[in-house]
Amino acid sequence: MDSTPARAPAPRPAPEPRPASAPRAAVRQDSKAGDRAADGALTGGVSLLRPVRAGNAFEETVERLLQAIKLGVVAHGEKLPPERELANRLGISRVTLREAIRALQEAGYLDVRRGRYGGAFVVYRPPRPRKGDLRRALTRMGEDELEDALTFRMAVECGAARVLATTELTPDRRETLKARLAGVNDAAPADYRRRDIAFHLAIGELTGSPLLAAACADARLRVTDLLDAIPVLGPNIEHAAVQHAAIAAAILDGDPEAAGRAVAEHLEGTAALLRGFLA
Amino acid sequence: MDSTPARAPAPRPAPEPRPASAPRAAVRQDSKAGDRAADGALTGGVSLLRPVRAGNAFEETVERLLQAIKLGVVAHGEKLPPERELANRLGISRVTLREAIRALQEAGYLDVRRGRYGGAFVVYRPPRPRKGDLRRALTRMGEDELEDALTFRMAVECGAARVLATTELTPDRRETLKARLAGVNDAAPADYRRRDIAFHLAIGELTGSPLLAAACADARLRVTDLLDAIPVLGPNIEHAAVQHAAIAAAILDGDPEAAGRAVAEHLEGTAALLRGFLA
């Protein structure tokens, strides 16, 4: 602790649970909404006048990198892109990026080595879930937020699957989808979640729409902590395998409705699983 | 041009067209994707290592407010919330917000009055579209980006409709949906777009998921400039009315598949209309 850098004397890589100011009230049904529905002001203000930024650049960067690590986008043993390039891609200055990396390093997610062939290597494996993890994770995000995340994910992934099933897919892309499906089924237990994520993200990415791909990734990572907190059980895996197969089949068949339905069923199952562990 | 303020000597409320560096290649099909599909690195990096922020706070704020105005969330003659409150909701400092408001004022979107009952009043009506507007709007965003936006919107709105049709709706919410539908049908031509937007946004908002509502708003505003650039024609309105009715009916019926299909058809129509004007 000799030469403390300019800022962030105690950076918090796991951003403290937000104040969550008001006590939550399940899905408030804004009763005034109906009044001026026909022609008055739109209620849209709620969605448009929301915060422009989620936090300062440092916090958002830590969050992003942590997501990339937890989702397995950069797997254990791999390294992040060089600082200069990464800073560029993230649209932030190198200084800020380095602060974020340092925070993740101190939190034990990264191992930074210098010199040629150096870099920021990921040293992190999803921990075996322990009892109480789920409760703790839920406390951090709140019930409303969970419902929000689940609903969001349902909509976005169903939509993506539907779109993908409508698209004329190149052989390349068909292969990718099949490979990802096989990947999940072949996965060792320790790697299951990562492969599962890969399959789900593929649906978004194969549409060729960066916006949609980003939305799918966003939707998924909002439930990562929760899902990481429940054990991967045999029967669930088998159940999921059937559903995954149905999703892939519907997409490859070019049947949008079936694709949407299959995804909905699958995610409904996941949501039920989560709720089950909470009850 | 006498007393130039501290910063932003020439704030650009309509952000200059991004460099769009490389010549566009329609939906690049990344042929390397298949290789490591099964177990290697996810391609997800594309979505996760994207820019953390879209610009500086000032630019993003201008953009947001402009969207709120163009989407009609704050209609002509209404005023924005007080600066302090708005700055709070947007999560930025009052100084930054004021700069954004000033820029919009100088660009002729807002009329700011002080004193009690003062505020920033919207003085803007969507201009009558003129020939060439569409081309110009498209030049600003690029073809890839247009396809991206259309795909994104398709997925998100279909998903939202599906979710909404699955939900048990309160009478209140059913009424809101019906009212918005009626609103579009009753609209004077000048107000048509605003009411149309209101109907579409309602689908997202009624799900009760802020994330989903925001995604729907985001999806819609990415095509606002384009849609504002094509005239509102009688036959199209009638066609849209039928489709709107089908969407609402499917949702109120609780038929997710029909809802998804109806939205897909409607948006396909809109997309075709756009492409038609471009061909």
Added chain:
DNA sequence: GTCCAAATGTCTAGAATCAGACCATTGAAG
């Protein structure tokens, strides 16, 4: 007519962020 509340307008000090130049370390190639 006076007062007051609600709004915009102004200022300042300090923190966060940036761009870019330069230094230090490392491991491979020659």
Added chain:
DNA sequence: CTTCAATGGTCTGATTCTAGACATTTGGAC
């Protein structure tokens, strides 16, 4: 063993953004 290229490490000055105090304007209530 020397050299070199790729990488992380450090520093600095300028810019942007923030928080909060304080000033001014306005129109209604009494």
